[in-house]
Amino acid sequence: xxxxxxxxxxxxxxxxxxxxxxxxxxxxxxxxxxxxxxxxxxxxxxxxxxxxxxxxxxxxxxxxxxxxxxxxxxxxxxxxxxxxxxxxxxxxxxxxxxxxxxxxxxxxxxxxxxxxxxxxxxxxxxxxxxxxxxxxxxxxxxxxxxxxxxxxxxxxxxxxxxxxxxxxxxxxxxxxxxxxxxxxxxxxxxxxxxxxxxxxxxxxxxxxxxxxxxxxxx
DNA sequence: GACCAGGCACATC
DNA sequence: GATGTGCATGGT
Numbered sequence: 001x002x003x004x005x006x007x008x009x010x011x012x013x014x015x016x017x018x019x020x021x022x023x024x025x026x027x028x029x030x031x032x033x034x035x036x037x038x039x040x041x042x043x044x045x046x047x048x049x050x051x052x053x054x055x056x057x058x059x060x061x062x063x064x065x066x067x068x069x070x071x072x073x074x075x076x077x078x079x080x081x082x083x084x085x086x087x088x089x090x091x092x093x094x095x096x097x098x099x100x101x102x103x104x105x106x107x108x109x110x111x112x113x114x115x116x117x118x119x120x121x122x123x124x125x126x127x128x129x130x131x132x133x134x135x136x137x138x139x140x141x142x143x144x145x146x147x148x149x150x151x152x153x154x155x156x157x158x159x160x161x162x163x164x165x166x167x168x169x170x171x172x173x174x175x176x177x178x179x180x181x182x183x184x185x186x187x188x189x190x191x192x193x194x195x196x197x198x199x200x201x202x203x204x205x206x207x208x209x210x211x212x213x214x215x216x217x218x
Numbered sequence: 219g220a221c222c223a224g225g226c227a228c229a230t231c
Numbered sequence: 232g233a234t235g236t237g238c239a240t241g242g243t
Contacts, residue, residue: 040225046241047224081240085226127226147224163233192224201222 003159004176010157010211011183014190017210021189024137026051029105031060036133037089037125038080049079062103065094089125096123109139117143128166136188142179145188146170149195156199156206 001009025044026032031051038047053076054060059068068076074087094103100119101107108116113135120131128146135141146169154160160169177183198209 041223042225042240043223043242049241079240082238083240085238125226129225133224145224149224195224
């Protein structure tokens, strides 16, 4: 089976095994964007604590967050780690939104996909994964998110060469799949799910992985 | 106490 | 262009 077919079949297998994941966990697009920034190199359970602090004060709103200082925001998101940097990143996104789109997510997501992606990448602290999470999960745009689990799973199965960069992996995956926002959403969520359970760093043999019939290269 | 988690920017060679 | 380092909390 070639690489494209295997990438497709892994999706079907995971979907059958785990069912729909219904990501992104969050009540609004803004919450989703904040979560995308807060989860950088951080476990989701810590992100939840930070988001619940913001929710408790009803701060998941562009207008409300505009009124909070970076320092105040940092204290609230402290449980998510790297809180000083992440507060600056959230403020940087808000500034981008305020100046470019009058604070309107509707206007922002009205922008053409590849142009918006380029613009998001220019915000300090928004890299390719965060930008793509924002586009796919908050904006429902057809872009596949590559994260550490995606890379680890694909490379352990020999589906991407070692030392493949973000854009190259994204190209390989997207060229293997039909363009489908719902499926991109589910597939990435499924990769994180199976990754958390079986494909962690400290488990290089991926014990118990439902993909184990598909031989690992490591 | 060590290691890891749904990254990213920046310095240095 | 690759490789190293700081950022930081909370769970295992």
